[in-house]
Amino acid sequence: MSYQIELRHIKYFLAVAKDLHFRRAAERLFISQPGLSRQIKQMEDDLGVVLFERHNRKVILTKAGAYLRDELTLNLKNLEHTFYHAKLLNNGKKGGLRLGYVGSAMQDIIPNLLLTFRKEHPDVIFNLKEMDNHKQIEDLLSYDLDIGFVRLDRVPKELEIKPILKEPFCLVLPYSHSLNKESFKSLNQLKEAPFILFDPKYSTSYFEKVMQIFDDSGFSPIVSHNTIHASSIYKLVEHHFGVSIVPKSLVDHNNTKVKFIELSHIKQRTTLSMVWNTQNRNPVLKGVFDFILGVSR
Numbered sequence: 001m002s003y004q005i006e007l008r009h010i011k012y013f014l015a016v017a018k019d020l021h022f023r024r025a026a027e028r029l030f031i032s033q034p035g036l037s038r039q040i041k042q043m044e045d046d047l048g049v050v051l052f053e054r055h056n057r058k059v060i061l062t063k064a065g066a067y068l069r070d071e072l073t074l075n076l077k078n079l080e081h082t083f084y085h086a087k088l089l090n091n092g093k094k095g096g097l098r099l100g101y102v103g104s105a106m107q108d109i110i111p112n113l114l115l116t117f118r119k120e121h122p123d124v125i126f127n128l129k130e131m132d133n134h135k136q137i138e139d140l141l142s143y144d145l146d147i148g149f150v151r152l153d154r155v156p157k158e159l160e161i162k163p164i165l166k167e168p169f170c171l172v173l174p175y176s177h178s179l180n181k182e183s184f185k186s187l188n189q190l191k192e193a194p195f196i197l198f199d200p201k202y203s204t205s206y207f208e209k210v211m212q213i214f215d216d217s218g219f220s221p222i223v224s225h226n227t228i229h230a231s232s233i234y235k236l237v238e239h240h241f242g243v244s245i246v247p248k249s250l251v252d253h254n255n256t257k258v259k260f261i262e263l264s265h266i267k268q269r270t271t272l273s274m275v276w277n278t279q280n281r282n283p284v285l286k287g288v289f290d291f292i293l294g295v296s297r
Contacts (some may be wrong), residue, residue, distance in 0.1 A: 003020060003044050005043060005046060005047070008039070009039060009042070009043045010015060010072050010076060011029070011076075012025075012029060012031075012036055012043075013040060013042060013043055013051065013068070013069075013072070013236075014069065014072060014073060014076070015028055015029055016036070016040060016052065016059070017061055017065065017279045019060060019063070020059045020060070021160050021184065022040075022059065023038055024228060025032040029119070032201075035065050035297070036230065037041055037179050037205065037242070038053070038056070040124070042106070045247075047155040049062075049065075049068075050062050050064065050065075051064060051065035051068065053202050055181065061252065068277060070280075073142075074142065074143060076118070077142065077143045077144070078143060078281065080123050081143065081260040082281075082289065086186040091120060091283055093120065094123040094124050094283075095102060095125070095283050096124070096125040096126075096128045096282075096283055097123055097124060097125070097126055097127070097129065097146050097147065097281065097282035097284055097285075097288060098129070098144070098145050098146045098147075099126060099127065099128050099145070099146065099147050099148075099149070100129050100130075100131040100135070100136040100139060100140075100145045100147070100148055100149065100294065101130060101131070101136075101148070101149040101294075102130070102131070102133060102136075102149060102151055102202070102203070103128075103130055103151060103228070103229060103230055104151070104230065104246070104250045104272070105149040105249070105270045105272055107293075108249055109149075109164075109165060109272060110117065110128075110149060111274060114128075114197065115293060117290075117292075118293050120291075121287065123177075124288075125285055127149060129145075131148075132151045132201065132202060132203075132228065133148075133151060133152050133202070133203045134201075136148035136149075136150055136275065137152075137155060137156065137159070140159055140275060140276065140277045140280075141156065141158060141159070141277065143277065143280060146276065146282050147272070147274060147275070147276050147285070147288065148276070149164075149272060149273070149274055149275075150203070150272075150273055150275055151202075151203045151205070151206045151247075151271065151272060151273070152205055152272060152273065152275075153205045153271075154205075155275055158277060158278065158279070159275050159276065159278070160275065160276055160277075160278050161273050161274070161275045161278055162274050162275075162293060163271045163272070163273045164272055164292060164293070165249070165271065166269045166270075166271045167248045167249055167269060167270060167271075167272070168248050168262055168263055168264050168265060168266070168269055168270075169210070169213065169245050169246065169247060169248065169262075169263045169266070169268065169269075169270060170245070170246055170247070170248050170251055170260045170261060170262050170263060171184070171187075171190075171243065171245060171260065171261040171262075171263055172233065172234065172242050172243060172244040172245065172246055172257050172258055172259075172260055173237065173243050173258065173260075173261065174237055174238060174239075174243075174257070174258060174259075175238075175257055175258055175259050177233040177243070177259070181261055185264075185285065186211075186217065187213065187217040187243055187263075188218060188241055191217070191219040191221075192222075192288045193222070193243050194222045194223070194224035194225075194241065194242035194243070195222060195223050195224065195242055195243060195244060195245070196223075196224060196225040196226075196227065196232075196233050196236045196237060196241060196242040196243070197210060197221075197222040197223055197225075197244065197245065198210075198226070198228060198246075199227060199228050200226070201228070202228045205284050206270060209268050210245055212268055212270075213266055216266065216267075223244055225241060225242065229233065230250045230252075231279045232254055233244055233246065234252065234257070234258050237258050238257040238258055243254070245263070247270045247272075248262060249272070264291070274289075274292060274293075276289070276290060
């Protein structure tokens with residue numbers, strides 16, 4: 001069975017599938033509405049399936065249309081990525097890599113990894129983007145991201161996850177606070193203090209782990225502020241709005257307005273993991289996996 005489907009048919013179909021409105025889709029595509037309708041009808045006739053149900057002014061995707069929309073969206077992205085990598089190869093590059101990361105991974109971990117990798121592979125182009133955990137998972141599933149660095153315990157079955165760093169937590173206090181490494185004995189000493197914590201939306205599993213620290217200390221914290229940025233936490237702590245708990249990798253040795261006390265005596269640890277889509281065909285992925293997993297052992 002042969003089909004006379006061209007790339008333009010796919011783009012036209014996806015435009016209508018997105019807008020569910022032929023006129024709006026035609027305007028975005030800069031073609032006439034009758035011309036767009038003819039192209040979609042030609043695609044339906046050639047495939048032998050009905051893609052849209054048309055009811056007066058209402059357009060609805062059929063089951064076949066919805067399936068085709070999802071599959072073609074992914075395949076079109078793969079095709080675009082293939083063309084992109086071909087262009088990089090033509091320009092003397094080995095390939096490109098799109099990385100997502102949570103903010104706490106950028107303090108030392110990601111820069112150190114990438115600097116070392118780049119020395120050995122200067123012909124790989126990196127595109128970095130700070131993203132929350134859930135957005136990274138979405139983009140990995142849709143092939144908009146090659147590798148993610150997350151603080152999650154579980155990911156969808158389509159993805160692979162490998163821990164690369166397990167680290168302790170640190171207490172964050174204003175520099176003038178009376179507690180220091182010598183006088184600090186237990187978190188119970190701060191049970192009356194307001195705490196500034198990462199928002200649960202940052203990572204549910206991370207937030208639950210921090211709550212376990214308080215449970216083991218025998219009190220529920222007074223949470224005065226939630227944020228997703230370490231810089232905001234430090235600024236609030238600096239101005240005595242509260243104290244905080246962060247992963248050790250977020251310790252900022254250049255910040256003279258706050259101080260850090262490592263909570264090495266508690267059992268809880270936070271894990272930074274590398275995540276990727278097992279179906280991703282980016283040609284440079286294997287080399288990056290071998291390098292990162294080798295370094296993190």
